[in-house]
Each structure stands twice: as C-alpha cells, then as structure tokens.
Amino acid sequence: MQDNRGKPPWIPRSAARAAAFPLAWGTAAGWPLLDGRAWLSKALAREIEQRRLFPWIAVCFGIGILLFFQADGAPALWAPLGAFCLCSLAAIALRRNLTAFVAMIALAAIFAGFTAGVVRSRTVAAPVLTRVTIAPFSGFIEAVEDREEGKRLLLRLVELKGVAEAERPHLVRLSMRRGAELSAGQFVAGTARLLPPPEPAWPGGYDFARDAYYKGIGAVGSIVGQVRRLDPPAPPGWRLRLAASVDEARNALTHRIASAIGGAAGGVGAALVTGKRGLIPEPTNDVLRGAGIYHIVSISGLHMVLAAGTFFWIVRAILALAPALALLWPVKKIAAIAAMAGATIYCIFSGADVATERSLIMTLVMFGAVLVDRPALSIRNLAIAALIVLAREPEALLGPSFQMSFGAVAAMMALVPLMHRKHGEGASGSMLDRGLRWAGQAMLGLVTTTLVASLATAPFAAYHFQSLNPYGLIGNALALPLVSLVVMPSAVLGVLAYPFGLDRPVWQLMGTAVAQVLELSAWVHGFSGSTLVVPALGASALVLLAIGLLILTIPTSALRWVAVVPAGAGLVLAAAPHRYDVFVDRDGAGAAIRGSGGRLTLVGRPSDFVAEQWLRADGDARQVDDASLRTEARCDGLGCVVVAGGGRRIAFVQDHAAFDEDCRRASVIVTRLSPPPSCRAPLLLGGEALKERGALTLRFGLKTVEVVSVRKGREVLPWLVAETAGAGDGPARERARPRPPVPEQDFPEEEFSSDEPG
Known part of the structure; x- marks a missing residue:
C-alpha cells in the first residue's frame, strides 16, 4: 500500500474481502472450517500479494478472441474498440474499488481480444478461389x-x-x-x-x-x-527477394545435412535445423508419433530454448575465461543478448513458421527478464508472451500448437518451486555421491516434467488429433537427453561451421545421435498400444479441462484446488463421448454410416484423407483400406443402403433411377444429385442442401435428428414433422429441379493435408 503523501492509495490487499462471497459458508451451522468467505478472502489476498491476477488478463484476452470466432459475419471494428476504451476509462475511475477495478480490467481485456480478431481478419483479407x-x-x-x-x-x-x-x-x-x-x-x-x-x-x-x-x-x-x-x-519486390533468398539458403543447407547424414536420420536432422520436413519418410513420421516424440521435428519451444541456451552457455563460458571480464562486465546479460540474437536468427533461417515465431517470442520474453533482473521462468512472463502472440495472431488460439505449447509450459512452471526446494538437499558428501545425486535429480526432473507436460497436453491431443501416446513418457525420457546434449548443440555448431565448409563432421556426429533417437523411437513404437485412437473430444469437455488447467497453474494459493471441479466435469464428459451416427462429405462424394453392428461403414468414394478423419473422430483405429469398412453396405450401380441402429435405412444415391425406391423406403437419403420434388423421405440431404451446409454429421434420437454442419452449425429437426411433411418445403427437405448425375471426383490427398505436427 502506498503512503498518504498527497496521493490516493492504490488497491489495498485487505480489500480482497470485497471480492469474496457476501455470506460465510457454514458459519450458521457452527462449522468454522467451512467459512467460505474467510478462506476465499485469504486466498485472494495471497493472489494479490503474489501478483497472480495479471496472468488472467491473458485469459480474458483469449476469451475475447473465442467470442470473435463465434460471431456471425464480419463484426464491426468500432463496437469492440469503443467498448475497450470505455472499460479502460472505467477501470481508471474505479481503481480504488478492487472488485470494480478487476471487473473493468477483465472486460477491457475481453474487448481487446475481440478487437484483435477483427483487426487481424481485415489485415490478412485476400481473394479466395470459389470454384474448381x-x-x-x-x-x-x-x-x-x-x-x-x-x-x-x-x-x-x-x-x-x-x-x-x-x-x-x-x-x-x-x-x-x-x-x-x-x-x-x-x-x-x-x-x-x-x-x-x-x-x-x-x-x-x-x-x-x-x-x-x-x-x-x-x-x-x-x-x-x-x-x-x-x-x-x-x-x-524486396520482400519477395528476401523470402526467396532465405528459402534458397534453407534448401541448400537441408540437402547438405541430408547428404552428410543419409537415410531417414538425414531427413530428421535437416528438419531439426531448417524446418524442412519433406525429406522425412512417412514410416519415420509414424515411428516418431508412436513414441510420442514427433514434436522434436517441428521447430518450436524445445528447439528454440535449446538453441538459445546453447548460445547463452557458449558466450557466458567464453567470457568467464577472462577474470577481468567476468568481474567487471555483466557477463550473464551479455550472454542473454547473444542468446536472443541467436534465437532470432534461428527463427528466420528455419522459415519463421507460426509455431517458431511463437516460440521465439516466449524465448525473448524469458531472456528479456534476465536483462532486467527478473526471474526468467514465471507465469507472469508466460502471460506476457501469450498476450504478444495472440495480439499478432489471434487465430493461433484455436490451433493445437499454441494450446499444447503454452499448456505444457504453464504446467511445468507450476512445478518449479517444488523442484527448487529439492535442489538444496544433499549438498555434502563425496564428489561421487554428489554426482550420483545430481544425476538422479536430473533424471527425476526429466521424468517429472515430461509426465506433467504429457498430462497437460493430452486433452488438446485428443481433441485435435484423436490420438494418445501412452508410452510418450518413455520415449521422451530416452530421446530428450540425446536431443538436448548432443543433437541441438551439434546443430548450432554445424551452422556456425557451415560458412567455413567445416560442418560435415559436425553433421555426421549429429546424425549418429539422431539415428540413436530413431532406434529408441522404433523400440517404443513397437510396444502394443503405443498409439491409441480415441473418439473426438467434445468442445465442452475441452473447455472444462482447459479451465481446470488454468486454475491449477495460475493461482499460487489454495484456490488451485478448485481446479478439481471443472477438470472432473471435463473428464466425465470425455469418458462418455457422444458419437455421430452419419458423416457426410462436403460435396456428397461419400459418407460414413454407423451400421447395426455399431461401427462405421463407408459408402461412395470419399478421399482417403476425409475417410481417415471420420474414422479417427469416431475413435476407430481401422485403416481406410480395411475391407471391413464396406461389409455392412449393400451397394449396386445406383447407390448403397446401410441399415443403421433402430432399423433405419440410410440410402446413398448415385443415380436418379434409385430415387423411386429409396424415397419410399429410406429414412435418410444422402446424395450429391438434385432429388425429384415427389420424394417423400423423412430426411433428404441433396446437392443443394450439402452446398448450403458443407460437411455435416447426423445424430439420431427417438423423435429428433441432430444435424451439425460446418456452415450452419447445429440444427435439431423433429422426425415426426419430417415424416409428415408433404410436397411443400420443409426444414429437412430440399426442392430442386432434377439434373443429370454429377461425375465423382477424387482429390489428391496432399492438397487437403494439415501443416500442423502430429
């Protein structure tokens, strides 16, 4: 609290009680231990004392971004920007009242996030092709x-x-x-x-x-x-010339590393340095995923920290060799500046991908804290990095890279105080004893941080990739020491030696370590169940688990125990996924229908990539070429029929001649054609309906069918209304003039593949 020398006092810590509940829990019953107001007041006072309210600004900023992506159409800029300004002014005016001040800051952050989304969308707006x-x-x-x-x-x-x-x-x-x-x-x-x-x-x-x-x-x-x-x-233009020069240099170094090492290890080694992953064979990618260490070939936080740390250690060690420099110069800060410069050059040379830029910002913030004599690893610094990243790229919040990297770092930072308390023990003893204790603590720290990071990122992996790697702890524990102690230092030394033409021995040394990493990965990948395909995690479950992670990692008081409530609710929802009964392709080329046996059946000719996405979303580990995927479908030259649960007949029509029978007998008709006006099927999804909705899913109920589509969201259609609909237009019926069949098209898989790791 400030003194009273003519200045109004700032927010007093005792004012934390104003944010507590107005009535104590349990005091009327005589249970002092259940005095919720006293407990919450004490916890809030500790949060304010430790300055743990600031990280929640980044959380509110992210909430504003999520609200922007839920908005329909193109939101106006003046509305969120004006609301942000009003809330900021209100926060200044109400700064003496803790509750009002915090509420206004939170609202201002939410509107700031919404504004960032609007500005970013308008900045990158460019023409998009609308037809083949x-x-x-x-x-x-x-x-x-x-x-x-x-x-x-x-x-x-x-x-x-x-x-x-x-x-x-x-x-x-x-x-x-x-x-x-x-x-x-x-x-x-x-x-x-x-x-x-x-x-x-x-x-x-x-x-x-x-x-x-x-x-x-x-x-x-x-x-x-x-x-x-x-x-x-x-x-x-100069931007194009600069981008072309950097890309050419990256390609030249990629081929030099790959040729020096050779084989799959050469492709992996080149990807670690230049970010070019095209030379990695797909079986090698599968091995790395199965071992839970695919993140090592995507230049992100791990690589940036190791590269910057190598620069930091080398510069600090060289300067420490001269006693005069070590005593008179701020060696640590000079090394931090060198690490920041090295990390920036590494980011540019590796392609400055989105994930790499985010990692660079985090690294710069951490070393910037060293320059101002602040702790480098803190939740506050992580929140600053998140704010900078989200202000530049609000869309990053929706991607797995941001969610998994920041979630893992936040979870590991929550363990730092506990690990520091352990380090002071056992300082005495012989050199051998101290060495063994240091090695044991290092291994324990590696296993613990890997376990925590794996648990923190598991919900995001289940949501985005529908897969879990239960042996990732073993894979990371075996591979990361080689990556940290040999591979990445060799990468830095190899880049420094490259202009002199003395880099080949360094790449070969790195290749030996990379080959060992691949051998360990193949061993872990060989374990039964190394990759578990799980049903797609619902958005509600992901939000609850993310809230639990935030409450667990940001507070420093007993408030973190409140994380049990949202996390428990999220786990309950995740344990009972609500699967879809029908998946329909965006252009009607194919569909996946849950047959009477309970598993999906493919009909039509969807691309392998699309079919794989459907199977993974359902938690089905079968490959797209598995013969059992077509056994429950009765098909001929006109189309296919699958008998789903409850005896419902789902018809996939490929020829106009099939409408006569399917319109009378099928409960659902899916087709890329325009059905005749006389068709009386309860639910009819034709070419125009698919064009309006995009890819969609169906979930059957007793009296309703839930239609969830990419473009229109969730629609609940009553079966009874659909079944009694006449020739007039209805909510589940399409009316259009018949037209000749549209020939089916197969699109190359690589045109639809994701650039995200995993």
Missing part, C-alpha cells in the same frame, strides 16, 4: 519444399487466365510430381488445377480453409504438364 479452376498461370515462386513424391511450391500469382484480378488469389500452394529444378525467386508459368482451400471434413475437424485464409493462401492444387521458366514482367 483449370487454367494457365504465371507468378513468382516464394518457397519450394522437396518431398518424397515431388515438390510443393508456394506461388505468388501474377496472372490466372479466366479469373479477374479482383478475384485472383494472391498466394497459391501447388504440388508437382516431377519437373525441372525450381528454386525460390524464379518466375514460372504453366497450367494448374486449382480448388478452394477445403473446409473441415466434419464439424469440429481440422479447418484448412481457416488456416489458409490467415496465411494468405487463396487456393491449393497441382500443376498439370510442364512448368516453364520465364523472364519476369517486372522485378520482384
């Missing part, structure tokens, strides 16, 4: 990624024949099987088959279209025929 297009193109290559099956290009379009300039995407992502040697910065022309960035395969699934929008990518596709290199009509 096959047309000649020309443009500059911004980035090239070599893959086992060919190349993948990020192209900045200059011309797309048949598409007006106002509708032409700025950036497109193209794949090609084979072709001429291409490099970033070249101006090329050819013919491409382009399609709009695909929406989720099912409501709640990975939204590639949203990620592409915020990356500025307006179309994806593949190159048809040959690519020609041409002279550019005008010199490229």
Whole structure:
C-alpha cells in the first residue's frame, strides 16, 4: 500500500474481502472450517500479494478472441474498440474499488481480444478461389519444399487466365510430381488445377480453409504438364527477394545435412535445423508419433530454448575465461543478448513458421527478464508472451500448437518451486555421491516434467488429433537427453561451421545421435498400444479441462484446488463421448454410416484423407483400406443402403433411377444429385442442401435428428414433422429441379493435408 503523501492509495490487499462471497459458508451451522468467505478472502489476498491476477488478463484476452470466432459475419471494428476504451476509462475511475477495478480490467481485456480478431481478419483479407479452376498461370515462386513424391511450391500469382484480378488469389500452394529444378525467386508459368482451400471434413475437424485464409493462401492444387521458366514482367519486390533468398539458403543447407547424414536420420536432422520436413519418410513420421516424440521435428519451444541456451552457455563460458571480464562486465546479460540474437536468427533461417515465431517470442520474453533482473521462468512472463502472440495472431488460439505449447509450459512452471526446494538437499558428501545425486535429480526432473507436460497436453491431443501416446513418457525420457546434449548443440555448431565448409563432421556426429533417437523411437513404437485412437473430444469437455488447467497453474494459493471441479466435469464428459451416427462429405462424394453392428461403414468414394478423419473422430483405429469398412453396405450401380441402429435405412444415391425406391423406403437419403420434388423421405440431404451446409454429421434420437454442419452449425429437426411433411418445403427437405448425375471426383490427398505436427 502506498503512503498518504498527497496521493490516493492504490488497491489495498485487505480489500480482497470485497471480492469474496457476501455470506460465510457454514458459519450458521457452527462449522468454522467451512467459512467460505474467510478462506476465499485469504486466498485472494495471497493472489494479490503474489501478483497472480495479471496472468488472467491473458485469459480474458483469449476469451475475447473465442467470442470473435463465434460471431456471425464480419463484426464491426468500432463496437469492440469503443467498448475497450470505455472499460479502460472505467477501470481508471474505479481503481480504488478492487472488485470494480478487476471487473473493468477483465472486460477491457475481453474487448481487446475481440478487437484483435477483427483487426487481424481485415489485415490478412485476400481473394479466395470459389470454384474448381483449370487454367494457365504465371507468378513468382516464394518457397519450394522437396518431398518424397515431388515438390510443393508456394506461388505468388501474377496472372490466372479466366479469373479477374479482383478475384485472383494472391498466394497459391501447388504440388508437382516431377519437373525441372525450381528454386525460390524464379518466375514460372504453366497450367494448374486449382480448388478452394477445403473446409473441415466434419464439424469440429481440422479447418484448412481457416488456416489458409490467415496465411494468405487463396487456393491449393497441382500443376498439370510442364512448368516453364520465364523472364519476369517486372522485378520482384524486396520482400519477395528476401523470402526467396532465405528459402534458397534453407534448401541448400537441408540437402547438405541430408547428404552428410543419409537415410531417414538425414531427413530428421535437416528438419531439426531448417524446418524442412519433406525429406522425412512417412514410416519415420509414424515411428516418431508412436513414441510420442514427433514434436522434436517441428521447430518450436524445445528447439528454440535449446538453441538459445546453447548460445547463452557458449558466450557466458567464453567470457568467464577472462577474470577481468567476468568481474567487471555483466557477463550473464551479455550472454542473454547473444542468446536472443541467436534465437532470432534461428527463427528466420528455419522459415519463421507460426509455431517458431511463437516460440521465439516466449524465448525473448524469458531472456528479456534476465536483462532486467527478473526471474526468467514465471507465469507472469508466460502471460506476457501469450498476450504478444495472440495480439499478432489471434487465430493461433484455436490451433493445437499454441494450446499444447503454452499448456505444457504453464504446467511445468507450476512445478518449479517444488523442484527448487529439492535442489538444496544433499549438498555434502563425496564428489561421487554428489554426482550420483545430481544425476538422479536430473533424471527425476526429466521424468517429472515430461509426465506433467504429457498430462497437460493430452486433452488438446485428443481433441485435435484423436490420438494418445501412452508410452510418450518413455520415449521422451530416452530421446530428450540425446536431443538436448548432443543433437541441438551439434546443430548450432554445424551452422556456425557451415560458412567455413567445416560442418560435415559436425553433421555426421549429429546424425549418429539422431539415428540413436530413431532406434529408441522404433523400440517404443513397437510396444502394443503405443498409439491409441480415441473418439473426438467434445468442445465442452475441452473447455472444462482447459479451465481446470488454468486454475491449477495460475493461482499460487489454495484456490488451485478448485481446479478439481471443472477438470472432473471435463473428464466425465470425455469418458462418455457422444458419437455421430452419419458423416457426410462436403460435396456428397461419400459418407460414413454407423451400421447395426455399431461401427462405421463407408459408402461412395470419399478421399482417403476425409475417410481417415471420420474414422479417427469416431475413435476407430481401422485403416481406410480395411475391407471391413464396406461389409455392412449393400451397394449396386445406383447407390448403397446401410441399415443403421433402430432399423433405419440410410440410402446413398448415385443415380436418379434409385430415387423411386429409396424415397419410399429410406429414412435418410444422402446424395450429391438434385432429388425429384415427389420424394417423400423423412430426411433428404441433396446437392443443394450439402452446398448450403458443407460437411455435416447426423445424430439420431427417438423423435429428433441432430444435424451439425460446418456452415450452419447445429440444427435439431423433429422426425415426426419430417415424416409428415408433404410436397411443400420443409426444414429437412430440399426442392430442386432434377439434373443429370454429377461425375465423382477424387482429390489428391496432399492438397487437403494439415501443416500442423502430429
């Protein structure tokens, strides 16, 4: 509390009682231990004393971002911005009242998050292709990624024949099987088959279209025929030249590392340094996922901390060799500046991907705390990093990378005070005893932090990837010492030696360690049940578990025990997932229907990627080529029929001739065609309905059917109304003029794949 020298006092700690409940719990019954007001007042006073209210600003900022993404249409900017200003002014005016002050700060943070979402969406707005297009193109290559099956290009379009300039995407992502040697910065022309960035395969699934929008990518596709290199009509801008130069340097170093090491270890080693993962064989990716250590090939927090830590240690050790420098100069701060510079260069050279930028911000905040003599590892610094990241990229809040990285770091930071209390024990004894105790404490710390991080990230992994790796603790415990002590220091030394041409022995040393990591991963991956496919976690369960994690990690008082309530409720919801009965593709190319046996049955010709997403969402570990996926469907040249639970007949119609029978006998008809007006099926989902809704799911009840779609959200349609609907328009019926069948299309899997790890 401030003194009374003419200045109004700031918020007194005793005012924490004003935020407590007005009545004590249990005092009327004579139970002093259940005095809720006294307990909460004491806890809040401790939170204020430890300055633990600040991290909740980042939480409120995130709530505002979530509200923005729930809004319909394009929200106005003046509304959230004006509300933010009003709440900020109110907070200043009410600063003497703790409850009012905290409430206004929380509201201001919420409106600030909403404002950040509006500003970001308007900043990155760019044309998006609206239809499948096959047309000649020309443009500059911004980035090239070599893959086992060919190349993948990020192209900045200059011309797309048949598409007006106002509708032409700025950036497109193209794949090609084979072709001429291409490099970033070249101006090329050819013919491409382009399609709009695909929406989720099912409501709640990975939204590639949203990620592409915020990356500025307006179309994806593949190159048809040959690519020609041409002279550019005008010199490229400096941003393009810089991006091309960095990408070329990354590709050159990627091939040098891969060739020096060789095999799968070469692809992994190159990915650790440059972020280019295209040379990693897919079986190797599966092995790393099964061992729970796939995160090591995605440059994120672990790599950034290890790289920055290596720079910090090297600089500090060199300066400490000179006693005069060590005594007169702030060696630690100089080493921190060197680590910040090294981490920034590493981020730029590794491609400055979204996850890498977030990790860089976290690292800069941590070392910035060292420069101002503050603890580097604190929840407050983590909240500052989260605010900076979310202010720049609000959409990151919805992705697994942000959720898992910040969740894991927050959970591990909650253990730091406990671990510090252990370090002071056992300082005496012989050198051998001290060494053994240090090794034991280091191993215990590694196992403990890995376990905590695994538990903290498990809900997010179940929600986004529908998979869990129960042996990840073993995999990380075996692999991370090699990565931390050999691989990443070798990577830093190799980059420093690369300009001198003395890097090959360093890469070979790193490759030996990477090969050992792969062998350990293969051993762990061989365990029975190394990868568990679980049903998709519901949004409600994820929110409750996330709230539990926040309450457990942010408070420093007994308030953290309140986390048991939301976490317990989230676990109950997660243990009883509410599965969907029918999955329908966005364009009606196929569907997955739960048969009478209780498992999904595939009909039609959905792409392998879409079918895999459906199976994983249902917790089904079968592969898309499993013959049992089609056994319950009765199919002919006109379509398929599956008998679902309750004896309901689900018809998938591929020819107009099938409507005559299916409209009379089926409970649900799914088709990409336009059904005849005379069709009397209780629930009819035709081409126009799918175009309006996008990919959708059905969940059957006794008297209702729940329709959840990507574009329209949740709809509950009564069966009785649907069954008695006549020729007029109804909520579950589509009326359109018949038209000839639409030929089925298969899209390449790589055009729909996610860039996220895991």
